[in-house]
Amino acid sequence: MILRAWRGYAAATEPQAYPRHLLHSVRPKLERMAGFRGLYLLRHRGLEEIEFLVLTLWDSMEAVHAFAGDQPEVAIVEPEARAALVRFDDTVRHYEVLAAEGLGVTDQIRGALIEGALAAFEDASVRGLCCEGAWEAAVSAMRQVDLSAPGEQRPGPGGG
Secondary structure (H helix, E strand, O other), rough: OOEEEEEEEEEEOOOOHHHHHHHHHHHHHHHOOOOOEEEEEEEEEOOOEEEEEEEEOOOOOOHHHHHHHHHHHHHEEEEEHHHHHEEEOEEEEEEEEEOOOOHHHHHHHHHHHHHHHHHHHHHEEEEEOOHHHHHHHHHHHHHHHOOOOOOOOOOOOOOO
């Protein structure tokens, strides 16, 4: 897994413009890309500016190349992001992820919800429910998915 790290800086008087752009415009595009595994947006508030650290996770450098092109170390900064920031890094850094605790839990939860919803929707449709009724069955199935232990169970403090 590859972590791609980039920084941008916004004026302290405009703290929401960049996060809004990233989360509402960029993230949906990334989520449709093969090999994209997730995004973290971190914020550090300074006196005069706000630092944003954007971390994206990718399956491989091939997936990064599919997103960033032949020069993956060059930052991709859309015009809307440029307008929301006072400055930003022109380059990104890539890190090979050697260990990661809990990655994949989100995918497990998402998969369980989708699987349950699709099964309920198909079953409701077969039973002759209208689309609205099938949708209600799908939502009900998502609410019933057990999320109490989405990952592997770990031994307690004693190692047992």
